[in-house]
Amino acid sequence: MSRFCGSCGAQRRTEDQAYCQECGTPLAVAHAPAASAGPVVTGPSPVPPAAPEYAVPTGLPPAVGGGVPVGRTLGVVAVVLALVAAGLVGWQFLRPRGGADSPEEAVRSFLDAAVHQDVLGALDLVNPAEVEGLDDLVAATRERLSDEGLTARDGDLTDALSVSVEDLEFETDELGDAAARVVLSGGSYTVTYDPGELPDRLGFVAEKYPDAETWTGDLLEDIGWELPDVDYRNDRPEPFVSAVEIDGRWYVSAVGTFVDAYLGVPNSDELRDEGIRPPDYDAIVADGEPIVAEEPEDVLDNLADAASHEDVAELLAQFPADQVAMLRPWAITIEDALADDGVTFDVSLDGVDTSVEELGGDMVRLRIREGSVYGSYEESDGGYGSGSANVDGRCVSATDDDGDEEGYCLEGGDAEDLGIDSVYLVLRIVDGGYQIDPIATAVDYASSVIESVPSRLIGDALKEIEENT
Amino acid sequence: MDTGPHAADAPIGRVALGVLWLLVSTAWLVAWFVPWTSRGLLSTSSLADGARLIRDGSVSALIPSWVGWLLLIGPACGLLVLATFPRVGPVAVSARTLSVASMVAVFVACFHSVAQFDPARLGPGGWLTVGGVVLGLAGLALHRRLPRTHIEEDD
Numbered sequence: 296m297s298r299f300c301g302s303c304g305a306q307r308r309t310e311d312q313a314y315c316q317e318c319g320t321p322l323a324v325a326h327a328p329a330a331s332a333g334p335v336v337t338g339p340s341p342v343p344p345a346a347p348e349y350a351v352p353t354g355l356p357p358a359v360g361g362g363v364p365v366g367r368t369l370g371v372v373a374v375v376l377a378l379v380a381a382g383l384v385g386w387q388f389l390r391p392r393g394g395a396d397s398p399e400e401a402v403r404s405f406l407d408a409a410v411h412q413d414v415l416g417a418l419d420l421v422n423p424a425e426v427e428g429l430d431d432l433v434a435a436t437r438e439r440l441s442d443e444g445l446t447a448r449d450g451d452l453t454d455a456l457s458v459s460v461e462d463l464e465f466e467t468d469e470l471g472d473a474a475a476r477v478v479l480s481g482g483s484y485t486v487t488y489d490p491g492e493l494p495d496r497l498g499f500v501a502e503k504y505p506d507a508e509t510w511t512g513d514l515l516e517d518i519g520w521e522l523p524d525v526d527y528r529n530d531r532p533e534p535f536v537s538a539v540e541i542d543g544r545w546y547v548s549a550v551g552t553f554v555d556a557y558l559g560v561p562n563s564d565e566l567r568d569e570g571i572r573p574p575d576y577d578a579i580v581a582d583g584e585p586i587v588a589e590e591p592e593d594v595l596d597n598l599a600d601a602a603s604h605e606d607v608a609e610l611l612a613q614f615p616a617d618q619v620a621m622l623r624p625w626a627i628t629i630e631d632a633l634a635d636d637g638v639t640f641d642v643s644l645d646g647v648d649t650s651v652e653e654l655g656g657d658m659v660r661l662r663i664r665e666g667s668v669y670g671s672y673e674e675s676d677g678g679y680g681s682g683s684a685n686v687d688g689r690c691v692s693a694t695d696d697d698g699d700e701e702g703y704c705l706e707g708g709d710a711e712d713l714g715i716d717s718v719y720l721v722l723r724i725v726d727g728g729y730q731i732d733p734i735a736t737a738v739d740y741a742s743s744v745i746e747s748v749p750s751r752l753i754g755d756a757l758k759e760i761e762e763n764t
Numbered sequence: 765m766d767t768g769p770h771a772a773d774a775p776i777g778r779v780a781l782g783v784l785w786l787l788v789s790t791a792w793l794v795a796w797f798v799p800w801t802s803r804g805l806l807s808t809s810s811l812a813d814g815a816r817l818i819r820d821g822s823v824s825a826l827i828p829s830w831v832g833w834l835l836l837i838g839p840a841c842g843l844l845v846l847a848t849f850p851r852v853g854p855v856a857v858s859a860r861t862l863s864v865a866s867m868v869a870v871f872v873a874c875f876h877s878v879a880q881f882d883p884a885r886l887g888p889g890g891w892l893t894v895g896g897v898v899l900g901l902a903g904l905a906l907h908r909r910l911p912r913t914h915i916e917e918d919d
Contacts, residue, residue, distance in 0.1 A: 377847035416809035434825040
């Protein structure tokens, strides 16, 4: 009996191996025990052979010098590859959140997702704290638009308008270890209009503009002025988006962009000359103790106290930390500016009556049935101002220091149309206490309006658009 | 002893089969990491991103949480096929048949929910998924043509 396969020459592993490990050719098998003196039987086994454990491709070198067979090696390689791939899949599934490796990439990917109407992609690139609950709003909007026949048949919001942006160029201002301002320095856009993709209810637009069209242009020249600008005093637009780094990943910050656009880009030297500290962007990642109210009703008292102390940092500590992170840099600047003008505040509450409603998870709704807030400020040069705001059921009013009062009541039709029947705040449970969640509050109001606004009003709005088109 | 007309082609067939299943597993695994559609939902994000966001609860109002686990079927099938690609025994074949069937269901579900059965909306992930399914069906068919002596083994 040969120790080698007559077909491919591979060495057999055992004497009773019925088939070649390498090419599958039947081998002569010694059936008698090694100790037996009986005759050696050769030829194909009359019983099913001990088959190779793995199918082995031909052409691969056989095991040499009694090493591990190729088939088994391939099997091990396959399992190892699968384990590595499983690790990759698991890491992708379990890692905290999306974001990007750099501020530019975060902004570029966010814009890409936005113009492609990829809600998941866009949400994955925005500061997680700023989009919590936003999916409720998106879902409510999509459902309502669908109910009103205002979405294309495939569910996209604006299939008739296909937008793409190309050749985007950015310049990045690093504001600190965890913040950056990404300025758009170049790029072009293409907008394609296809009237055939308009939903039926917008058929009047297709009738008015029946031809498909494509527009291209320079982003900065054509729409740069409409975007958040770094400095409106410049002679050219510098649209920007603020980005923040959280746990090593960069995200777009809507709050940061708004704050930076609203407050502008400060001249640090000028501020220092006036004795005012410029924004400290490292404060974004500074650890601070959250200030929480023991009971939901106490959040309003805490806010009034913080406002009376002219302590902006204390005020911000009463809100979810991640949501106000992009405001923290300005705390010292605002405090110094107030101190420079000798401004003091006095805020107090009176007759506040509230009720609490569980919203599930770690959220509650604090309804304000009635109450008043009084506020006043004084400046060192004698300036003085005061005012008050009152809530009485569905009515809200404000009075200035001249005694002039303006108010609005959510009554009857308005309350039904907007789905808002009271003044409320949404609170988040943090560290066993309560904090006002501004984004959840805004989302709650907006969702109510979107769900409640009657079809009649939407029809009226469309009719007005049709008449003005 | 196999002396049929396919006997000489059997080793080549086994190689082809192994390569085929390697391609299938690669296609299904890569499909999970790349955009699934060309526009709209999942056009810049992947099923992996979607599954993670759903697990986080970040999009719970848009997509039920159980869909996140459903989206793991794709890579699970890819891993199963990858781990068994050199094998040709009945257990491996059963696993592959189950994987192909599962991926057909996953593809149809995704094709309907995010691409509205419009082939023009399929992105790289969608095409890789359907490509893997086609190759997988071809692999199952090829397996049936292999001589029995080359596929009877212990799994």
